[in-house]
Amino acid sequence: MTRREPQDAQLPPGDERFARARRLMVEQQLVRRGIKDRAVLETFAKVPRHLFVPEHIREEAYRDGPLPIGHGQTISQPYMVAIMTELARIRPGDKVLEVGTGSGYQAAILAELGARVYSIERLPELADRAKETLESLGYSVCIRVGDGSEGWPEEAPFDRILVTAGAPSLPDPLVAQLAMGGRLLVPVDDGFSQILCVAEKTPDGLVVEHHDRCAFVPLIGRYGWQT
16 A cells, blocks of 8 residues: 655656755754654655645645644644654554544655555544545555544554554553554653653563654544543
């Protein structure tokens, strides 16, 4: 469920400025902040982030920060998408669950890396828009509308699970749906802000590491924040 061809070939004439903006984004926002995985850097230089944001703010698509995509949701800062992707350690063929499809940008990054991507979005309007964008770029991503905090039990287990919304704790269903040796990434509220937690499932239980502080929209659902 991936596309391996360079994305720039799909863009209309005159969009070289976006390709240049992507290269600058990679150098100035990712490499300078310590992103080292070559496959991740090459993927960020390929995937056209500007096509995942509303048309009226496309000129801002490669700036160093999140952007609104409607319905109170955002496309995350490029660096935050990159650090989550690097920490996930995606391997070609990995079965990956993304909780919070949003714009579809993270799903495109995962698919470009060779993952088989399943993504859950609670807002139908965003799910439909993301699906349309992904399909237009040749990415095959399975998207469903639902409560992402409950995961996707029919498709479990997953080698990797990425949650792109802040949770009060590691959602139990997602832990249960993680394959042995798999990695679960969740921004968890610690009472002050959120901290990116990476949990690896081992025969002896979960091994949890704490990484960057971050600010995501809240994970709404039965095992997230209740509405």
